[in-house]
Amino acid sequence: xxxxxxxxxxxxxxxxxxxxxxxxxxxxxxxxxxxxxxxxxxxxxxxxxxxxxxxxxxxxxxxxxxxxxxxxxxxxxxxxxxxxxxxxxxxxxxxxxxxxxxxxxxxxxxxxxxxxxxxxxxxxxxxxxxxxxxxxxxxxxxxxxxxxxxxxxxxxxxxxxxxxxxxxxxxxxxxxxxxxxxxxxxxxxxxxxxxxxxxxxxxxxxxxxxxxxxxxxxxxxxxxxxxxxxxxxxxxxxxxx
Amino acid sequence: xxxxxxxxxxxxxxxxxxxxxxxxxxxxxxxxxxxxxxxxxxxxxxxxxxxxxxxxxxxxxxxxxxxxxxxxxxxxxxxxxxxxxxxxxxxxxxxxxxxxxxxxxxxxxxxxxxxxxxxxxxxxxxxxxxxxxxxxxxxxxxxxxxxxxxxxxxxxxxxxxxxxxxxxxxxxxxxxxxxxxxxxxxxxxxxxxxxxxxxxxxxxxxxxxxxxxxxxxxxxxxxxxxxxxxxxxxxxxxxxxxxxxxxxxxxxxxxxxxxxxxxxxxxxxxxxxxxxxxxxxxxxxxxxxxxxxxxxxxxxxxxxxxx
Numbered sequence: 366x367x368x369x370x371x372x373x374x375x376x377x378x379x380x381x382x383x384x385x386x387x388x389x390x391x392x393x394x395x396x397x398x399x400x401x402x403x404x405x406x407x408x409x410x411x412x413x414x415x416x417x418x419x420x421x422x423x424x425x426x427x428x429x430x431x432x433x434x435x436x437x438x439x440x441x442x443x444x445x446x447x448x449x450x451x452x453x454x455x456x457x458x459x460x461x462x463x464x465x466x467x468x469x470x471x472x473x474x475x476x477x478x479x480x481x482x483x484x485x486x487x488x489x490x491x492x493x494x495x496x497x498x499x500x501x502x503x504x505x506x507x508x509x510x511x512x513x514x515x516x517x518x519x520x521x522x523x524x525x526x527x528x529x530x531x532x533x534x535x536x537x538x539x540x541x542x543x544x545x546x547x548x549x550x551x552x553x554x555x556x557x558x559x560x561x562x563x564x565x566x567x568x569x570x571x572x573x574x575x576x577x578x579x580x581x582x583x584x585x586x587x588x589x590x591x592x593x594x595x596x597x598x599x600x601x602x603x604x605x606x
Numbered sequence: 607x608x609x610x611x612x613x614x615x616x617x618x619x620x621x622x623x624x625x626x627x628x629x630x631x632x633x634x635x636x637x638x639x640x641x642x643x644x645x646x647x648x649x650x651x652x653x654x655x656x657x658x659x660x661x662x663x664x665x666x667x668x669x670x671x672x673x674x675x676x677x678x679x680x681x682x683x684x685x686x687x688x689x690x691x692x693x694x695x696x697x698x699x700x701x702x703x704x705x706x707x708x709x710x711x712x713x714x715x716x717x718x719x720x721x722x723x724x725x726x727x728x729x730x731x732x733x734x735x736x737x738x739x740x741x742x743x744x745x746x747x748x749x750x751x752x753x754x755x756x757x758x759x760x761x762x763x764x765x766x767x768x769x770x771x772x773x774x775x776x777x778x779x780x781x782x783x784x785x786x787x788x789x790x791x792x793x794x795x796x797x798x799x800x801x802x803x804x805x806x807x808x809x810x811x812x813x814x815x816x817x818x819x820x821x822x823x824x825x826x827x828x829x830x831x832x833x834x835x836x837x838x839x840x841x842x843x844x845x846x847x848x849x850x851x852x853x854x855x856x857x858x859x860x861x862x863x864x865x866x867x868x869x870x871x872x873x874x875x876x877x878x879x880x881x882x883x884x885x886x887x888x889x890x891x892x893x894x895x896x897x898x899x900x901x902x903x904x905x906x907x908x909x910x911x912x913x
Contacts, residue, residue, distance in 0.1 A: 486708075489679065
């Protein structure tokens with residue numbers, strides 16, 4: 366199948382180095398300490414952060430730093446066919462772990478000893494790049510909750526199809542079986558917190574694909590900063606500062 | 607001078623907040639004595655309500671409903687099924703209500719929230735007893751003998767309701783979103799392929815559909831509900847989660863658009879309801895039904911304009 370036309374356009378009309386339209390909204394869940402909705406094209410996720418709060422299971426309490434927990438789940442209607450078992454399957458468990466480890470790398474857990482931070486992510490619509498969208502939503506939700514972080518974590522995927530590096534793969538491109546690199550970075554510190562790759566890819570091409578994903582992450586970081594800044598201005602306005 | 611005033615305001619604000627946390631019932635009762643609630647609403651007034659149809663692109667019908675902060679997202683997926691022997695010419699409606707841990711600090715991962723199965727059951731009972739949907743409409747029958755093998759097939763409506771923010775009156779919001787999604791639902795056209803399997807008909811295929819073209823369900827009298835709290839002599843319509851936790855006697859009344867009483871649910875609670883109080887609740891529900899019907903009609907007509 367041809368994923369990039371001779372004119373250099375992808376199936377959804379984007380250019381190879383073009384991202385899908387992104388949209389973010391802070392404070393979607395009133396009861397949560399922090400929450401956010403993040404959309405990348407047709408992929409829509411909602412994240413909520415509860416904490417820092419008392420550790421539910423005392424056996425898990427850590428005296429030196431905070432315990433970070435994460436749960437990723439997909440709504441039954443999020444994919445083309447209705448899902449029978451949206452929670453507790455191996456894929457969800459793996460993505461939950463990936464998000465937790467990625468966020469743990471940026472949260473200053475030592476400032477919040479003997480406490481627990483819960484990050485819950487729900488996919489409402491899935492069209493490829495759900496784990497990237499979830500990490501971006503979780504970052505916004507953590508910032509909204511006022512959890513101290515080293516830097517924002519932003520994530521984006523890139524792939525290699527029809528001998529062309531492609532940025533921000535959608536479901537059709539993701540399912541093509543080609544290499545898929547998911548990258549998470551701390552943009553200001555310029556450090557990588559997450560790097561996952563499926564399928565074989567020559568090392569020289571990996572560098573190009575990775576560089577493309579980094580550019581995507583940085584673009585998302587700029588957008589997230591704008592959203593946070595706008596949200597802060599609104600809070601100031603409401604409080605009459 | 608201005609600075610000292612600001613600090614005084616802050617200290618009094620802190621005192622109010624502390625009083626609210628330490629003595630929530632007394633705090634609420636002080637407001638009730640003035641016939642107003644802490645959020646500024648009169649006792650019988652529901653929170654601001656909004657309905658958005660077509661919120662989920664991957665579903666056959668969907669709706670996002672907000673009542674105050676309470677947010678429900680409902681999406682419907684149509685599936686082809688073999689009907690039961692008792693009703694071979696009817697489809698079915700399955701409703702699942704989910705409370706993921708994002709919706710409330712009380713809900714934790716692992717064990718499902720206590721309210722989930724209760725609300726699921728209530729919704730199923732309400733929608734079936736209201737006879738809003740004629741399940742025969744979901745039957746797939748071909749007019750020719752060639753379709754005989756498929757005569758006993760029907761659509762099943764798989765309705766998933768996700769609570770994204772739980773701030774009281776969950777059943778009310780879930781019912782509105784379920785009804786709104788059903789009003790937005792488009793039954794897809796299907797055909798039988800060479801293998802005898804049912805497939806969705808796309809425009810380019812030369813297949814002849816088993817059922818009519820994409821169409822909407824015919825909804826008869828639509829049910830809407832209102833949850834009220836009974837506390838002493840007061841009736842509070844559409845409670846928030848905080849109000850529900852403090853004042854424990856709830857009454858949920860479901861009326862349809864023709865004014866018929868569909869169900870009445872009062873699960874215990876310390877306050878014993880007098881007949882007059884129940885009648886007052888029914889009166890408030892009647893007003894609320896008219897209000898919600900107009901919201902839904904407005905949203906449906908707006909969707910038609912877009913289409």
